[in-house]
Amino acid sequence: MKNSHCINGEICPINAVKQGTNIHNPGTECIITQALKMIDGKWKLPIICTLGQQVVRFNELKREIPGITSMMLTSSLKELEECGIINRESYNEVPPKVEYSLTDAGLSLVPILFDLGYWGSKLNTTKDMVNG
Amino acid sequence: MKNSHCINGEICPINAVKQGTNIHNPGTECIITQALKMIDGKWKLPIICTLGQQVVRFNELKREIPGITSMMLTSSLKELEECGIINRESYNEVPPKVEYSLTDAGLSLVPILFDLGYWGSKLNTTKDMVNG
DNA sequence: CTGGATCCTCCCGGATACTG
């Protein structure tokens, strides 16, 4: 069964993960860790899911995501843009108008996240049954 | 396209995510956020991937995961056990012997994580091509 | 409207020493 989950003949993610934890090899980080880092942080997921299929402006996002501050929204959007998950379209108008949307890569991430959510909900259901 | 990603007719994860961010509704957290929390932390992923299909003892894990301390290994294993991802089997022997392995739920998580890793690696490949 | 700059708090995780 070893390496049965390897992707396209690359180094087995299992080994890659272990390398990723090696402080002597910080450059060889696991691809799963890399992917998780892209959506890490308190507000990335709400942003991704709020965007969904839509094109949304800054203050719309702020309204749709209760509790987020301008600073956290700005920095989260910036990081998501830098790793290619969202598009940022700025119009030179007064007052300013900036529109955010998911890239194709961002759109392709959504079903995977829903798989993960479904996995978690099944797990909780099982636990609830065991606990009565 | 709305709700096109809904899981089994449940509330659309998009709405669930936004509820999850609502400080007035802390109990209604998004299933994706819940799932991500289960594997959150610096050492959860290395542990899961090191276990893989194997049954591994405490100090074996410690050796296989460079940099981890006993304390972080203990607490991470505990959290993973509590949410049903790993099994803990303790034998009453001297010296002590405790074996850890993935539960069925834990095993079913691995392919999803590899999907995520594959998604991330594709995204990076695309970016590299764009940047030359 | 779309952010930036500053200050502050909390807690994750590291270091070290100890135990049944």
Added chain:
DNA sequence: CAGTATCCGGGAGGATCCAG
């Protein structure tokens, strides 16, 4: 061998005010 106990620093994220 398989953990505990304690102390501590750094960074993520919140609050508030400011700006083009």
